[in-house]
Amino acid sequence: MSADFQFAGSEPSYPRLFSPCQVGGVSIANRLVMGAMHTGLERLDRSEERIRAFYRARAEGGAGLIITGGVSPNREGRLDAEAPYLEGGRDEAWHRAIVQAVQGTESVICMQLLHAGRYARLPECVGPTDRKAPINPYTPTALSNEDVWRTVEDFARSAQIAHALGYHGVEIMASEGYLINQFTAKATNDRSDEFGGSLDARTKLACEVVKAIRQCVPQDFLVIYRISAVDLVPDGMTGEETRYLAALVERAGASMLNTGIGWHESKVPTIAAPVPRAVWSYAIRQLKDAVTIPVIASNRINDPAVAEGLLSEGVADFVSMARPLLADPCFPAKARANRSASIATCIACNQACLDHALTGGRVSCMINPMAGYEIERIRVPAVVRKRIAVVGGGAAGINFAFQAASRGHNVTLFEAGKELGGQLLMAREVPGKSEFNEALRYFKQRLIEEDVTVHLDHPCTADELASGGYDDIVIATGVTSRKPAIPGIDDPRVLSYIDVLKHRKVVGKAVAIIGAGGIGFDVAEFLLEARSHQADAGEFVQEYGLDLSLRSAGGLEERPTPSTPLRQITLMQRRNGKPAGIASAVSTRWIHRGRLERANVKMLGGVEYQGIEAAGLVITVDGEERTIAADSIIICAGQEPVRALYEALIAQLPAKRVHLIGGAQEARELDATRAIEQATALALAI
Numbered sequence: 001m002s003a004d005f006q007f008a009g010s011e012p013s014y015p016r017l018f019s020p021c022q023v024g025g026v027s028i029a030n031r032l033v034m035g036a037m038h039t040g041l042e043r044l045d046r047s048e049e050r051i052r053a054f055y056r057a058r059a060e061g062g063a064g065l066i067i068t069g070g071v072s073p074n075r076e077g078r079l080d081a082e083a084p085y086l087e088g089g090r091d092e093a094w095h096r097a098i099v100q101a102v103q104g105t106e107s108v109i110c111m112q113l114l115h116a117g118r119y120a121r122l123p124e125c126v127g128p129t130d131r132k133a134p135i136n137p138y139t140p141t142a143l144s145n146e147d148v149w150r151t152v153e154d155f156a157r158s159a160q161i162a163h164a165l166g167y168h169g170v171e172i173m174a175s176e177g178y179l180i181n182q183f184t185a186k187a188t189n190d191r192s193d194e195f196g197g198s199l200d201a202r203t204k205l206a207c208e209v210v211k212a213i214r215q216c217v218p219q220d221f222l223v224i225y226r227i228s229a230v231d232l233v234p235d236g237m238t239g240e241e242t243r244y245l246a247a248l249v250e251r252a253g254a255s256m257l258n259t260g261i262g263w264h265e266s267k268v269p270t271i272a273a274p275v276p277r278a279v280w281s282y283a284i285r286q287l288k289d290a291v292t293i294p295v296i297a298s299n300r301i302n303d304p305a306v307a308e309g310l311l312s313e314g315v316a317d318f319v320s321m322a323r324p325l326l327a328d329p330c331f332p333a334k335a336r337a338n339r340s341a342s343i344a345t346c347i348a349c350n351q352a353c354l355d356h357a358l359t360g361g362r363v364s365c366m367i368n369p370m371a372g373y374e375i376e377r378i379r380v381p382a383v384v385r386k387r388i389a390v391v392g393g394g395a396a397g398i399n400f401a402f403q404a405a406s407r408g409h410n411v412t413l414f415e416a417g418k419e420l421g422g423q424l425l426m427a428r429e430v431p432g433k434s435e436f437n438e439a440l441r442y443f444k445q446r447l448i449e450e451d452v453t454v455h456l457d458h459p460c461t462a463d464e465l466a467s468g469g470y471d472d473i474v475i476a477t478g479v480t481s482r483k484p485a486i487p488g489i490d491d492p493r494v495l496s497y498i499d500v501l502k503h504r505k506v507v508g509k510a511v512a513i514i515g516a517g518g519i520g521f522d523v524a525e526f527l528l529e530a531r532s533h534q535a536d537a538g539e540f541v542q543e544y545g546l547d548l549s550l551r552s553a554g555g556l557e558e559r560p561t562p563s564t565p566l567r568q569i570t571l572m573q574r575r576n577g578k579p580a581g582i583a584s585a586v587s588t589r590w591i592h593r594g595r596l597e598r599a600n601v602k603m604l605g606g607v608e609y610q611g612i613e614a615a616g617l618v619i620t621v622d623g624e625e626r627t628i629a630a631d632s633i634i635i636c637a638g639q640e641p642v643r644a645l646y647e648a649l650i651a652q653l654p655a656k657r658v659h660l661i662g663g664a665q666e667a668r669e670l671d672a673t674r675a676i677e678q679a680t681a682l683a684l685a686i
Contacts, residue, residue, distance in 0.1 A: 014304050016311040018336050024255045025220025029106035030064035032332045033296055035322035036112040038069045040362040043082050048097035053374035055101035058325050062332030066107050067171050070114025073158040076126050077115030086158040099166035110169040110222055111162040117179030128182050128189040135265045145193050156212035169222025175260025180206050181228050187235035203245050207252045214253030225254040229283035230555035232262035239550025243290035250291045258296040259284050268544045269591045273348040274432030275300045279537045281315045282548050296320050302346045304335035323353050326365040344368050344442045347435035352673045354587040366673040369680045382407040391460050392476030394422020396662025396675040398443045400474055403683030405450035413452055416459040422478050426501035430522040431529045462648035472657050475646040479639035479663035488612030497523050497636045508631020511569045512617045515636035516579030520571055521592045523636055528565050528599045565599040570628050576606040641667040
């Protein structure tokens with residue numbers, strides 16, 4: 001292999017993670033669980049081939065236990081109008097395809113039963129009371145006593161159907177603020193009948209569902225109860241109440257406990273990148289100590305060493321990873337074979353998975369665009385093997401290079417800088433985004449494995465490439481910061497986001513940021529913090545007021561008074577309305593906005609920039625002119641494609657031999673997901 005860099009890493013083994021376990025009458029090959037997640041595939045054409053391929057890839061990848069995305073036990077419990085539910089023999093062929101997907105592998109598969117309750121985005125949604133969820137526009141109808149008992153029967157009937165379809169078990173989704181969780185917490189249950197009031201009454205639905213299912217399925221059929229280890233909402237359950245519920249559920253007949261963290265309406269992030277790895281172990285351990293059945297740890301576990309540590313420390317008996325098996329279906333097999341350096345690690349960016357799920361799209365993965373597209377994006381050997389030059393070592397260039405090389409092409413990658421990574425090198429500098437280092441590690445490892453020749457610190461010319469004997473040339477030269485036409489823009493106080501994040505130029509105490517998209521938010525967070533980029537557990541606990549003793553309701557304490565921020569920052573955008581960062585980042589933008597608000601960052605929309613003067617940045621808002629005093633003015637107002645090399649090449653070579661991808665092709669809001677998808681599509685087709 002020829003490359004200007006080397007990757008070195010130790011390869012530990014994970015004996016506990018890959019030890020078998022007998023649960024009830026079911027043998028589970030290892031302790032790695034693929035947790036339930038919405039795929040969006042059910043929203044397409046209910047293709048049996050597509051869903052079978054999705055689960056087959058994860059089963060062949062070595063997951064010991066696989067739990068499907070949620071299926072409602074009745075129509076009113078659907079997440080939305082297109083979500084799956086079990087009534088009248090619906091989707092039997094679809095479910096049989098899922099079961100068939102694991103046949104011939106070591107994987108065990110369970111169907112998750114999820115009743116959304118007041119979270120259902122349906123006018124006919126129901127709940128313990130008629131209290132509306134803050135994240136849902138619809139007001140629920142309170143279930144009558146009779147309705148609750150009917151719901152118990154629906155859960156039991158659905159478990160019988162799952163058994164008949166060939167599933168090895170079911171998981172009862174009773175966390176994250178869904179229906180059963182809504183009954184267990186005072187926050188949402190002030191009923192005065194047998195299902196509300198006292199703790200025993202509030203937990204009755206949970207116990208009755210488990211008992212009803214256990215009575216109508218064989219003993220070797222798994223009944224997994226997904227319990228909310230910590231609610232993270234005011235008037236949620238205390239740790240003592242949660243442990244009491246866990247013991248009740250075990251007595252009712254549960255085979256295993258899986259753990260959920262927080263409600264969807266909680267103001268504490270639980271699975272995004274700013275959340276430290278395995279930070280929820282304190283809440284999971286309390287449940288392990290309360291029951292004798294196996295307990296599954298979940299949330300922000302994306303590394304085999306972390307998983308092994310949780311098992312060896314006695315925090316849990318199994319470890320659940322959902323999105324990490326989107327990022328790499330072969331995660332278990334690679335870890336077992338001591339090839340952890342080759343794992344495509346989930347970086348918890350949420351960009352192609354959770355954000356797509358919340359907006360009704362098909363779930364995929366930024367790191368692995370094959371996820372969810374197993375029958376469309378297929379890697380086959382190239383019919384004609386070509387010599388290909390790739391210019392630009394950012395996300396698009398790297399991904400094209402190793403994907404094309406994996407098909408047999410001879411690929412050489414040229415990078416003008418001293419390090420691969422492009423815009424990702426700046427992204428990883430932002431607090432809470434250090435997981436981008438894992439993406440870079442994986443991308444570099446793939447270049448090595450696919451024998452891509454890499455030349456760093458090598459700017460290319462059109463003449464060099466045109467005369468180099470390449471069959472195809474791929475230009476992935478990225479973007480540069482756009483310089484808006486504002487009077488005084490050449491003032492020495494003006495910096496670009498590249499100056500700040502990459503070149504680390506000195507920034508003053510009073511800062512005006514022009515542009516409030518994703519980059520503007522990132523720069524603001526970068527300038528506010530004086531800590532390591534990935535928060536440690538202690539910092540996270542303090543920031544969000546977590547009660548590690550779990551004595552308080554919901555596991556929350558009063559948040560401490562925020563410390564004085566390092567800088568006074570004003571964040572501005574031309575668009576009307578309050579700045580919100582990346583519009584498509586529906587699952588994470590509230591986290592970043594909350595951090596900025598707590599640091600007293602001023603956010604202005606509908607701004608017109610009049611000019612830069614000695615006193616600062618002169619703007620007009622709502623027809624009123626004002627001056628923002630600033631030591632530094634940072635431009636985050638979009639990007640422009642870098643295309644000079646491409647334009648020079650197409651003047652010399654046939655256009656069909658020169659390809660433009662990534663930011664150089666489309667410089668709109670920086671989007672690594674789009675760049676990697678585009679690079680992959682070209683690599684699979686060329």
